[in-house]
Amino acid sequence: MSAPSLVLVAHGTRSTRGVDMVAALADEVSSAVGTTRVAFVDVLGPSPAEVLRDLDGPAVVVPAFLASGYHVHTDVPREVADSGHPDVRVTAALGPDPVLARVLRQRLREAGWRPGDAVVLAAAGSSDPRALADVRRGAALLAELVEDRVHIGYVATAQPRVPDVVRRLRAGGRRRVFVASYLLADGLFHRRLGDAGADGVAQPLGVHPDLVRLLVDRYRGSAQSTHEGRVSGAASAVRRDRRRVLPVR
Incomplete structure (x- = not known):
């Protein structure tokens, strides 16, 4: 059984350097957990729904936000629902931590x-x-x-x-x-x-080994529960996690 794909969801920016930083962060995470895709909820695409529609198999969405506001509480759950993907877990946001x-x-x-x-x-x-x-x-x-x-x-x-x-x-x-x-x-x-x-x-948090490990920990905790949920009933597990979604802007 393949491991879930990780979808790293960030806010989005018109700054090329900012987009590159998010991509570099995803690259570091992928070296530890495998397939990692990036999605944005504002400014640019692809959106989380677009990324999820393109994925086969289970997925874990990690909101890369430092506080839980509109994007985490509203945008991310809506995008997951709009994607129609049948097997998605949404983790807690990154911060505070x-x-x-x-x-x-x-x-x-x-x-x-x-x-x-x-x-x-x-x-x-x-x-x-x-x-x-x-x-x-x-x-x-x-x-x-x-x-x-x-x-x-x-x-x-x-x-x-x-x-x-x-x-x-x-x-x-x-x-x-x-x-x-x-x-x-x-x-x-x-x-x-x-x-x-x-x-x-100070510079933004950016690509830091401790931040990479935090993202990996978020993913692995949810990926493990995703596997257990499929064994005992994937559909009910997805519904439970959607009710638990933790947001941030």
């Missing part, structure tokens, strides 16, 4: 951050309160590692905006302020952070 906090700390260090420097976690933002709660949890996980409060700023949706948070910290006496980019890949949102007035901006 302690693994991501460790990668964020490394990216901050690479950008020149030192203990004692203020940290702003820059997230895309969402109108979904569940996604904002996930961002707060991500900030709390990072705060444990940097041993200081991590302030939150948003790039697109929700308040406060990143530049406002940076200004407030400087007005409060923080000499050095660094931005931790809580984004998966390069793109318009990340480039906006360069104008936030910080002393340094």
Whole structure:
């Protein structure tokens, strides 16, 4: 019995570099688990439904989002349903997770951050309160590692905006302020952070060995349950997982 195909679902970006980063991440994951396809819920294609229609055999969809908002709660389940694929599992989104906090700390260090420097976690933002709660949890996980409060700023949706948070910290006496980019890949949102007035901006999470392992773990946990579900009744297993879908934007 063949292993399920992995479908890595990302937001989408017009940035060639961002698309290349997502493709490189999928390549690293495929070296560990086999067939890995990439789909996007916005900006460009292919969509998850298009990818799933092209697959034979079971599939595991991994939402590569760092917080659970509209795209994870609504877009991904709708795309799975629209595909008509009879055997799909959807895993939890990537974040928040302690693994991501460790990668964020490394990216901050690479950008020149030192203990004692203020940290702003820059997230895309969402109108979904569940996604904002996930961002707060991500900030709390990072705060444990940097041993200081991590302030939150948003790039697109929700308040406060990143530049406002940076200004407030400087007005409060923080000499050095660094931005931790809580984004998966390069793109318009990340480039906006360069104008936030910080002393340094960390790179997006990108292709990192720990992130690759997190994706592989998400897949393997669901792939194992997919196999067990087929033995005991594949149709009911798919219905249960659709009710459990965990989202993020």
